[in-house]
Amino acid sequence: MEMTILKSEKRVCPCCMEEHEVKTVKVKEQAVFKERQVNYDAVYMYCDAADELYMDERQTQENDIRLKNAYRREEGLLTSDDIESIRGKYGITQSDLCALLGWGGKTITRYESHQVQDRAHDTILKKIDRDPEWFLSLLRDARDNLTEEAYHKYFGAATTLYEADQDQYFRKAIQASYAKYRGNKLFHGNTELSLDKVVDVIRYFASSKMITSLYKVKLMKLMWYADALSYKKRGCAITGLVYLALPMGAVPVGHNSIIDLRYVPCEEVDMGETSAYHFSLNEKTDFPSLSADDKAILDTVIEKLGKKTKDEIVSFMHKERAYIETAPRDVIQFKYAESLQI
Numbered sequence: 206m207e208m209t210i211l212k213s214e215k216r217v218c219p220c221c222m223e224e225h226e227v228k229t230v231k232v233k234e235q236a237v238f239k240e241r242q243v244n245y246d247a248v249y250m251y252c253d254a255a256d257e258l259y260m261d262e263r264q265t266q267e268n269d270i271r272l273k274n275a276y277r278r279e280e281g282l283l284t285s286d287d288i289e290s291i292r293g294k295y296g297i298t299q300s301d302l303c304a305l306l307g308w309g310g311k312t313i314t315r316y317e318s319h320q321v322q323d324r325a326h327d328t329i330l331k332k333i334d335r336d337p338e339w340f341l342s343l344l345r346d347a348r349d350n351l352t353e354e355a356y357h358k359y360f361g362a363a364t365t366l367y368e369a370d371q372d373q374y375f376r377k378a379i380q381a382s383y384a385k386y387r388g389n390k391l392f393h394g395n396t397e398l399s400l401d402k403v404v405d406v407i408r409y410f411a412s413s414k415m416i417t418s419l420y421k422v423k424l425m426k427l428m429w430y431a432d433a434l435s436y437k438k439r440g441c442a443i444t445g446l447v448y449l450a451l452p453m454g455a456v457p458v459g460h461n462s463i464i465d466l467r468y469v470p471c472e473e474v475d476m477g478e479t480s481a482y483h484f485s486l487n488e489k490t491d492f493p494s495l496s497a498d499d500k501a502i503l504d505t506v507i508e509k510l511g512k513k514t515k516d517e518i519v520s521f522m523h524k525e526r527a528y529i530e531t532a533p534r535d536v537i538q539f540k541y542a543e544s545l546q547i
Contacts, residue, residue, distance in 0.1 A: 394442025
């Protein structure tokens, strides 16, 4: 029998009742569970004197879980560790997860210990794992069955997961919309798209006390000027954004999704019949993706344009050769950065 020794300690051996080195070993086992032959690793103690494998109560329980987890993997079901990990993501107790799902109070406890879940329950647990928005809806429905402290704890964890999940969706959507521009340095300024830099550039502008009334239209122009100035000075843009010539000036492809990225300090302001998007960041913060040279270029843009009103900056943009010589809604090529007004 092939054994792997996990540890060895000198003590009284319960098998032969003599004091000697008792080994804890791992052994490859086969067993039939629910009419399926399953291979798994079992852990035993081994007595050299009697040449016997034996288990204590804890090992008996753990080997039972190992057998059932091996079966679960064969059947494409969540293992007990997977279920525990899902709870860990939300920081939720076994009993509270049962309350959330309307299951018996010990159901999750059994699934994490000795009982294999059915496929219906497995499907629900997998949905909980990948869909924090659904977890939030279940949480609201079950609020009366939870303590106030527990509710807020789970709500905070799920909200964080939902925001991260939503951010990944926006990032993938933006990156997909940029696929067709790859390889054309005059479109993206000789820089591969970096959404981390996009976010940090917005945050840098939003944190500046030298910029007045930073709404979306003005922000989009400042971002174009920053990328164009960077290309003029260094031969590469900061962000890798591609800009279109729209009626109000340069606007990056995917601008609606960009302002929804996580950590972008955007507030929707009710203007009566319409809404405006205001950007402001008051707390001290770092901008880890920006280099000192990046910040120097942003500071130049802020100095030159930060105090201009939206209408003034749009008018200023309309006098750029880059805008004049680009057909409406076409990509503004970075070759025009050489004639930049700032």
